[in-house]
Amino acid sequence: xxxxxxxxxxxxxxxxxxxxxxxxxxxxxxxxxxxxxxxxxxxxxxxxxxxxxxxxxxxxxxxxxxxxxxxxxxxxxxxxxxxxxxxxxxxxxxxxxxxxxxxxxxxxxxxxxxxxxxxxxxxxxxxxxxxxxxxxxxxxxxxxxxxxxxxxxxxxxxxxxxxxxxxxxxxxxxxxxxxxxxxxxxxxxxxxxxxxxxxxxxxxxxxxxxxxxxxxxxxxxxxxxxxxxxxxxxxxxxxxxxxxxxxxxxxxxxxxxxxxxxxxxxxxxxxxxxxxxxxxxxxxxxxxxxxxxxxxxxxxxxxxxxxxxxxxxxxxxxxxxxxxxxxxxxxxxxxxxxxxxxxxxxxxxxxxxxxxxxxxxxxxxxxxxxxxxxxxxxxxxxxxxxxxxxxxxxxxxxxxxxxxxxxxxxxxxxxxxxxxxxxxxxx
RNA sequence: UCCCCGUUAGCUCAAUUGGCAGAGCAGGUGGCUGUUAACCACAAGGUUGUAGGUUCGAGUCCUACACGGGGAGCCA
Numbered sequence: 322x323x324x325x326x327x328x329x330x331x332x333x334x335x336x337x338x339x340x341x342x343x344x345x346x347x348x349x350x351x352x353x354x355x356x357x358x359x360x361x362x363x364x365x366x367x368x369x370x371x372x373x374x375x376x377x378x379x380x381x382x383x384x385x386x387x388x389x390x391x392x393x394x395x396x397x398x399x400x401x402x403x404x405x406x407x408x409x410x411x412x413x414x415x416x417x418x419x420x421x422x423x424x425x426x427x428x429x430x431x432x433x434x435x436x437x438x439x440x441x442x443x444x445x446x447x448x449x450x451x452x453x454x455x456x457x458x459x460x461x462x463x464x465x466x467x468x469x470x471x472x473x474x475x476x477x478x479x480x481x482x483x484x485x486x487x488x489x490x491x492x493x494x495x496x497x498x499x500x501x502x503x504x505x506x507x508x509x510x511x512x513x514x515x516x517x518x519x520x521x522x523x524x525x526x527x528x529x530x531x532x533x534x535x536x537x538x539x540x541x542x543x544x545x546x547x548x549x550x551x552x553x554x555x556x557x558x559x560x561x562x563x564x565x566x567x568x569x570x571x572x573x574x575x576x577x578x579x580x581x582x583x584x585x586x587x588x589x590x591x592x593x594x595x596x597x598x599x600x601x602x603x604x605x606x607x608x609x610x611x612x613x614x615x616x617x618x619x620x621x622x623x624x625x626x627x628x629x630x631x632x633x634x635x636x637x638x639x640x641x642x643x644x645x646x647x648x649x650x651x652x653x654x655x656x657x658x659x660x661x662x663x664x665x666x667x668x669x670x671x672x673x674x675x676x677x678x679x680x681x682x683x684x685x686x687x688x689x690x691x692x693x694x695x696x697x698x699x700x701x702x703x704x705x706x707x708x709x710x711x712x713x714x715x716x717x718x719x720x721x722x723x724x725x726x727x728x729x730x731x732x733x734x735x736x737x738x739x740x741x742x743x744x745x746x747x748x
Numbered sequence: 749u750c751c752c753c754g755u756u757a758g759c760u761c762a763a764u765u766g767g768c769a770g771a772g773c774a775g776g777u778g779g780c781u782g783u784u785a786a787c788c789a790c791a792a793g794g795u796u797g798u799a800g801g802u803u804c805g806a807g808u809c810c811u812a813c814a815c816g817g818g819g820a821g822c823c824a
Contacts, residue, residue, distance in 0.1 A: 347787085348780040367781065384774085399782060418775085419758075424785045425773045426760050430816050486822075502824095527822055528749070540824065619820080662824095671824060719824030733824095 473503025544715035675716025
């Protein structure tokens, strides 16, 4: 039996295979908190039931030792979770000695050094289960809408955007780079399959040392042929709302463990507010932040704007030249591009960046040259504008930042099993 | 790359003006028949990040370096 199914086994004899999370004893009774990956269950062992020998064995089981217990499932208000196991038999698989993570407080540095063990603790268990739910619901959302999953390459010959933030590696004697984005490849794929998305790791060698940055993070990038800018925003707000609803429905226990107030999440429903870049500047001016046309927002600015709303908010129509080279100028106001960032509430900042892509061959060629990109590398990308070019667009959603917001975590490093941070790659 | 803070027992932290390095947890031993990060008792645990300097005397003051944390820029 798995612990999460305990309520279906009341009165029955079952076997739990797991690890000792913690134990307490009181003379001739011991309480073993056993975890099996699906949950934690209090198991009671009394000397009168099992005899002195087995009782003594149980006393020797240390924190995180692996063990198998057999007994009867009982409903009991005194047990955390409402169910406990009355132990009849216990087998030790392996005794763990000197487990470094005690039930008391630890610092982040120590916990990160022991990330491989930290994953076993309750809070990390809850967070990573929410991560799994988010990933699954994202896939479900796109699969239900007829999107085709296209895996983008991780080794690439050139940069999608800037060249300073790339991890370089040797590819049989020529330089190759770890992917920064699958987007350009998705543009090719959407011309073949109509609606596509990729979901995988991306790499940024930025020397960023903040609560919002990882050097390796996961991004989901849809790309849709013939989509309009407005349809793109609708897709994003429907996707976010779908994911939040799935987490609220499927992760009640996990949200409780991490102490997440779910009220702000319950408000997440389309439509999301839309703020023109020009009006975002005005909001900031009223808050005492004077920015010039063309200035980008930092973390503080994003927080000021998102705090004006109790839902995620789109900021759109950024000045041309401020964003990536492939973004399409709005024909109605050509000094801006048809791009939008989605800012999460509660100060979590940008979780989505999306845009219409340039579909005109000559304009794209001009932009590539203007950005000093090597034309050789973009020949195939230009081909897409040569052979049946169509209006198209898409976006990229950062998984870790989305999870940090939904779980209201102070730092993204807890949102990924093994975070890769500035100059840190162990374990 | 820049700014700020920190580094004392395995872990989390104390240590007054520069004057005998100390708790809790973990680990050890013993006790307790319903515990909830259980509790009680006892014992053990230290080259105070490294290198130099000031001083009768440095965990404490100064300099450099290393490592860690937070933030800026940049970005999802």
